[in-house]
Amino acid sequence: MIEPIIEGTYKFDGKAAKLGYNLNKMCFSFNQEQCREEFRQDEAAYCDKFKLNPAQKEAILKRDIIALLRNGGSIYYLAKFAGTLGLTVQDVGGIMTGQTTEEFQAYLDSQGVGKTNG
Amino acid sequence: MAKILGAIGTSHVPAIGVAVDRGIEDTPYWKDLFSAYVPVREWINENKPDIAVLFYNDHGLEMFLDKKPTFSIGCADEYQNADEGWGIKPIPPLTGETDLSWHIVNHLIENDFDPTVCQDIKVDHGATVPMSVLYPGHQYRGTKVIPIAINCERHPMPKPSRSYAFGQAIGDAIRSWDSDQTVVVLGTGGLSHQLDGERAGFLNTEFDQMCMDKLVTDPESLTHYTNDQLTEIAGAQGVELAMWLAMRGACSGPVEELVNVLIAPISNTAAGVQLLVPKD
Numbered sequence: 001m002i003e004p005i006i007e008g009t010y011k012f013d014g015k016a017a018k019l020g021y022n023l024n025k026m027c028f029s030f031n032q033e034q035c036r037e038e039f040r041q042d043e044a045a046y047c048d049k050f051k052l053n054p055a056q057k058e059a060i061l062k063r064d065i066i067a068l069l070r071n072g073g074s075i076y077y078l079a080k081f082a083g084t085l086g087l088t089v090q091d092v093g094g095i096m097t098g099q100t101t102e103e104f105q106a107y108l109d110s111q112g113v114g115k116t117n118g
Numbered sequence: 119m120a121k122i123l124g125a126i127g128t129s130h131v132p133a134i135g136v137a138v139d140r141g142i143e144d145t146p147y148w149k150d151l152f153s154a155y156v157p158v159r160e161w162i163n164e165n166k167p168d169i170a171v172l173f174y175n176d177h178g179l180e181m182f183l184d185k186k187p188t189f190s191i192g193c194a195d196e197y198q199n200a201d202e203g204w205g206i207k208p209i210p211p212l213t214g215e216t217d218l219s220w221h222i223v224n225h226l227i228e229n230d231f232d233p234t235v236c237q238d239i240k241v242d243h244g245a246t247v248p249m250s251v252l253y254p255g256h257q258y259r260g261t262k263v264i265p266i267a268i269n270c271e272r273h274p275m276p277k278p279s280r281s282y283a284f285g286q287a288i289g290d291a292i293r294s295w296d297s298d299q300t301v302v303v304l305g306t307g308g309l310s311h312q313l314d315g316e317r318a319g320f321l322n323t324e325f326d327q328m329c330m331d332k333l334v335t336d337p338e339s340l341t342h343y344t345n346d347q348l349t350e351i352a353g354a355q356g357v358e359l360a361m362w363l364a365m366r367g368a369c370s371g372p373v374e375e376l377v378n379v380l381i382a383p384i385s386n387t388a389a390g391v392q393l394l395v396p397k398d
Binding site: 010011074076 | 205
């Protein structure tokens with residue numbers, strides 16, 4: 001398992017890249033629509049095709065993004081998983097922080113600068 | 119010899135490309151950001167650089183973990199882009215400039231940088247979003263592009279000091295190219311943001327503004343950070359400051375700042391827009 005280097009922050013380094021290789025390779029395949037469609041047809045079978053370990057497979061099926069990070073997922077490829085599910089980066093931010101998308105957006109807005117119009 | 123006319127720092131966050139696609143630049147969320155590009159586009163129209171040397175990072179379109187270059191440089195006649203898995207629309211291909219690409223490669227290796235040379239490479243939103251926002255209507259066909267990628271995904275990645283020195287070597291290469299063509303250097307990405315983990319959504323606009331100011335007056339002061347420090351101060355993807363440092367390294371010496379705007383949030387990021395021109 002990959003532990004945070006600072007609170008809430010997982011460093012994607014060699015250890016994570018080794019642990020997460022198959023998971024990330026599966027998510028990399030989601031660049032192609034035919035692969036996204038194959039995943040949607042049978043998610044578990046698609047995970048098996050890429051030899052995900054049980055923890056990674058469970059996290060994919062449960063959309064547990066934090067568990068995916070802890071099991072070697074890289075956000076670059078997990079973003080393609082999110083896209084396959086039709087989720088935005090704000091939706092994913094909400095999932096990871098235990099908030100609704102609107103709450104997550106409000107958190108971003110609370111740090112805003114330079115906007116005079118909204 | 120070729121001349122560097124200026125340097126442009128810009129976000130490459132995909133949402134900007136989507137906003138361009140949908141024609142919603144004038145809506146309240148986007149208006150301030152796109153207003154910041156108006157003088158940058160005017161400068162491009164007035165100066166018409168022949169070539170854009172574009173620093174970006176690939177986010178898993180072309181470069182997977184199987185073979186992941188630390189520094190890489192495009193040496194192709196054309197650069198296509200493609201589906202990235204979450205719905206950004208491809209744009210017309212970018213035109214390359216292989217004579218300058220190879221000149222840069224030769225100069226870099228003679229000066230102790232050893233990039234991966236890419237003769238066939240797709241570019242992702244890191245390159246396409248800046249071109250879309252700087253050239254409305256995708257009117258960039260008269261501008262040749264050299265995409266140069268810096269690994270910002272998997273640690274270890276280049277130290278900020280190394281990305282700055284890499285940019286310096288590329289600037290020297292451009293200025294030693296026997297050509298009367300003109301060049302603009304683009305630094306893309308950033309600024310503070312964190313996409314992943316329970317700390318997702320973290321921004322640090324105070325730090326971003328300091329970085330943009332220091333890029334003008336004292337860029338070397340920014341090269342003392344480690345990537346772990348940038349992660350803590352500016353978020354996990356705040357390490358994309360690398361491309362801005364490479365840009366400023368290439369456009370070295372005293373500069374005049376024509377644009378400096380920071381807008382947040384833009385998607386999950388703080389978005390900087392900066393235009394620097396060398397003081398002759």
